[in-house]
Structure formats: C-alpha cells, structure tokens
Amino acid sequence: MAQGKVTINNLNLSQGNFPEVERKALFIGVGAKNLGRVLSLNTQSNLDESLGADDSALKTNVAAAKANGGENWQAYAAPINSGDPWEAALDQAMLTVSPELVALCAPAADAAAIEAMQTKAELIRTTIGRRVIILTASAGVDAETQSWSDYEAAQAAITQGAACPRVAVVPQLHGNDLGVLVGRLCNRAVSIADSPMRVATGSVLGLGDAPVDRDGVELPDATLATLDANRLSCVQRYPDYPGTYWGDCNLLDVPAGDYQVIENLRVVDKAARAIRILAIARVANRSLNSTPVSIAANKTYFMRPLREMSKSVVFAGEHFPGEIKSPKDDSIEIVWPTKTRVEVYLKVQPYNCPKDITANIILDLSN
Structure with a gap:
C-alpha cells in the first residue's frame, strides 16, 4: 500500500541578469584624506569632502574622469600614503568592489613597473576569477630640463620590450590625461566596443593646460604621433577641426597580438565574465x-x-x-x-x- 505525495521544486535555470562590472574604475593614488579606505564615487560626489581640498594627483584625475564620464558615472577611489604599495590597496579594494579598470595615478618609472602591473592583473584573474585592465600614468614633460626629443626617448624606454596586454600607459602631458581617458572609456553614451578615438563622442573635457618643453615649445602633434607609435596612449588633434580628441588606448600586447587596443580586450572580457557564471552553474x-x-x-x-x-x-x-x-x-x-x-x-x-x-x-x- 502507498500514500499519495506531491513535491514541488523551484528550479534555477540561470536566466537572471549578469552583474555589470564594465565602466567601473578604481583609482589608486596618493591622497590627503580617507587614507587606506575604499570610497564609492558618482556624479553627485563632492571630491573636496571625499579626497581633500588639495589638488592631489588622485583628486585631479578623478575629477577629470567625472567630467568625461557622462551621466550615471560611477567609480571608486583608494587614497594611499606616499610610498605605500598600490598592490596592497588593490587587494583591499577587491574585498568589496569589482572594477573593470584600475587607474594608477603615480607615474610608472620603467619597464619593470609595467611588468609588475601585468603580473598583478594576471594574479587577480587566476586567483579570484576577475578580469581587470590596468591603466597607469607616466610622467609629463619636465619643462625645466627636457626637450620634446628628450621626453620622447624617456617615454619610449618605459614601454620598450614590454609584453603586457592588460596594461596601458598614459603620459600625464596635461596633468590629468589618465583621468580624461578613464572617464571617456566609462561614458555610457557609447559602448565598451567603441574606441576612445571616436570623434562623434565629442571633444575631451577638463583637459589641463597645454605643456611646453625647456625651450618653451608647446606640445607638437609630431610628439603625440611618436608617443602613440611607442604604444603610449595620448590625445589627438585634427587641423582646422575644433576640439581635442583621443587616439587609440594602446595595450602593450606583442606585435600581431589580438589585444593591441583596449576595445578588443573589453568585449572579450565582458563575454568571459558572463560565460564563467554560466559554466559554474553547470558543474x-x-x-x-x-x-x-x-x-x-x-x-x-x-x-x-x-x-x-x-x-x-x-x-x-x-x-x-x-x-x-x-x-x-x-x-x-x-x-x-x-x-x-x-x-x-x-x-x-x-x-x-x-x-x-x-x-x-x-x-x-x-x-
């Protein structure tokens, strides 16, 4: 003999939305306030209250990103003391936030620093399954000692021989170029598949003063072209066309590599994040x-x-x-x-x- 039974199960078919990691950036740099903390920022944030009244490199670049990020811009900032390792700040931030882009405001000095960034990005991917792209500043021209030719040679040495497809180097020619680029990449008016070179996006906003070298020569377009040829990412101008725009966001991939520009890596990373979630649900x-x-x-x-x-x-x-x-x-x-x-x-x-x-x-x- 038996008794009737009815069992109702709720089945999970993994049909919900994927978490949006794209267009979120984490800025790490020397700050004057909230040291050691991870701050959430948006278009309504008062940067003087969050990052201090002083115009630090961190605050300057975050402000530029905010100006170029458009509506619903979102970011995180991790102020640190001078001399503190950015890797520790990144690890701490990863406990609570998951960014697509990591912007390092302290200028990278040599190729070894670039290699360390690629290593860190790969460790994040292999240990916690997250994919990040690191954009680092490099120094602007020294108007007291450098000619534009000297500056080109110094910047080329930073990327020479680097095979780092998850790293981009942005010379701080105007003092806030890194923030301008990050804001442009996070703007929701365009997709992650669009290059920051896209002119229809509009001119960059809030760019700092035009730099000059030791001879008083203002930044020439030829220098911008040379920097780009050496895989650095910088602004671009068109003669007789108003406004200042951007070139490619160059990643330090090897010659003939698939990920020499950031938009190729961003779309693959987005697909990989979602497919990883679906694969876990099928184990x-x-x-x-x-x-x-x-x-x-x-x-x-x-x-x-x-x-x-x-x-x-x-x-x-x-x-x-x-x-x-x-x-x-x-x-x-x-x-x-x-x-x-x-x-x-x-x-x-x-x-x-x-x-x-x-x-x-x-x-x-x-x-």
Missing part, C-alpha cells in the same frame, strides 16, 4: 552531457551572453550596432575530452572600425 549538472540533444541545448545556453552583446537597433534609418556581431552556428563548439571534462569554444567577432579614412576625388568634365 555536475547532468543536463550538460554528450548527447546530441544536450549539446544543442547547451550551445544555446552558453551563447546567451554573445546574443545579448550583439543586439543592435535601426532607428530613423540609422544603424546602431551591438558590441559584437551576431553569433552564428559556428561561433560555438562543445567537446568532451573525457566523461567528466567538457570544453566550450566560443568566437567573439567585433565590427570593423574606421580609424584611417581615405577619400579619393575625381573631376568629371563630361558634358
């Missing part, structure tokens, strides 16, 4: 198995972040593309090397982006 879940039905269903499951990132809009005849191209059937593959280990391969394809435009004009003299 020891027999709905992911080697049968054809399961393989097909889980291709759809793991492709969800790519589908969401690829959504585009056509409005008033204008196409607003998604962050990546729409995934296709060959954008994912699932294989089983053993009965308990599965490997998922995914392809993220960005749109082409015009950074070098040539217009050819002919004269038509026909009747």
Whole structure:
C-alpha cells in the first residue's frame, strides 16, 4: 500500500541578469584624506569632502574622469600614503568592489613597473576569477630640463620590450590625461566596443593646460604621433577641426597580438565574465552531457551572453550596432575530452572600425 505525495521544486535555470562590472574604475593614488579606505564615487560626489581640498594627483584625475564620464558615472577611489604599495590597496579594494579598470595615478618609472602591473592583473584573474585592465600614468614633460626629443626617448624606454596586454600607459602631458581617458572609456553614451578615438563622442573635457618643453615649445602633434607609435596612449588633434580628441588606448600586447587596443580586450572580457557564471552553474549538472540533444541545448545556453552583446537597433534609418556581431552556428563548439571534462569554444567577432579614412576625388568634365 502507498500514500499519495506531491513535491514541488523551484528550479534555477540561470536566466537572471549578469552583474555589470564594465565602466567601473578604481583609482589608486596618493591622497590627503580617507587614507587606506575604499570610497564609492558618482556624479553627485563632492571630491573636496571625499579626497581633500588639495589638488592631489588622485583628486585631479578623478575629477577629470567625472567630467568625461557622462551621466550615471560611477567609480571608486583608494587614497594611499606616499610610498605605500598600490598592490596592497588593490587587494583591499577587491574585498568589496569589482572594477573593470584600475587607474594608477603615480607615474610608472620603467619597464619593470609595467611588468609588475601585468603580473598583478594576471594574479587577480587566476586567483579570484576577475578580469581587470590596468591603466597607469607616466610622467609629463619636465619643462625645466627636457626637450620634446628628450621626453620622447624617456617615454619610449618605459614601454620598450614590454609584453603586457592588460596594461596601458598614459603620459600625464596635461596633468590629468589618465583621468580624461578613464572617464571617456566609462561614458555610457557609447559602448565598451567603441574606441576612445571616436570623434562623434565629442571633444575631451577638463583637459589641463597645454605643456611646453625647456625651450618653451608647446606640445607638437609630431610628439603625440611618436608617443602613440611607442604604444603610449595620448590625445589627438585634427587641423582646422575644433576640439581635442583621443587616439587609440594602446595595450602593450606583442606585435600581431589580438589585444593591441583596449576595445578588443573589453568585449572579450565582458563575454568571459558572463560565460564563467554560466559554466559554474553547470558543474555536475547532468543536463550538460554528450548527447546530441544536450549539446544543442547547451550551445544555446552558453551563447546567451554573445546574443545579448550583439543586439543592435535601426532607428530613423540609422544603424546602431551591438558590441559584437551576431553569433552564428559556428561561433560555438562543445567537446568532451573525457566523461567528466567538457570544453566550450566560443568566437567573439567585433565590427570593423574606421580609424584611417581615405577619400579619393575625381573631376568629371563630361558634358
């Protein structure tokens, strides 16, 4: 004999929203107030109250990021004492916040400092599964001792030989260039797939005074081009076109590497964060198995972040593309090397982006 039973279970299919890490930056630098703390900032924050009345490098760059970050800008700041290691401040911040970008306001002095930043970014990825990109300042020109030629050579030495695809170096030519770039990267008017070079985003805001060298020569465009060629990230100007803009945000990847510019790494990182969450939810879940039905269903499951990132809009005849191209059937593959280990391969394809435009004009003299 038996008695009737009814059991109702709530099943979790991992259909909720992914946490948004993108467009959040953590600034680390010498400060005058709230030392050793991690401060949350937004467009309503009073920086004098949070970071002190003095114009420290930390406060100057945060203010520039705030000016360029647009509506709903959000950031974190970790003021430290002079001489304190930035790595310790980053570790402390990681206990409570999860940024996409880490901005180091103290100028990097040499290639060894850059290598240490890449090492730290990789340790964060391998130990706690987070992906960060480190943007560091480098010194501006010394108007007392350096010519522009001297400055170019000194800056080139910092990135020479560096293979650091998670690090970008920003010369503080105007005193707050790092903050300007970080704010531009965090602006919600554009997507993370857009280069900071994008002119339609508008001119940079709040840029400091134009620098001069020891001979009183104002920053020439040729120097900006040389710095960019040496993989540093700096502003850009167009003759007879008002405003000051930005060039590429160059990452220190190897020649021919996939991640020489920040927008390529940002879209892959975004997809990786979401796919990691989906993969964790599938651990020891027999709905992911080697049968054809399961393989097909889980291709759809793991492709969800790519589908969401690829959504585009056509409005008033204008196409607003998604962050990546729409995934296709060959954008994912699932294989089983053993009965308990599965490997998922995914392809993220960005749109082409015009950074070098040539217009050819002919004269038509026909009747």
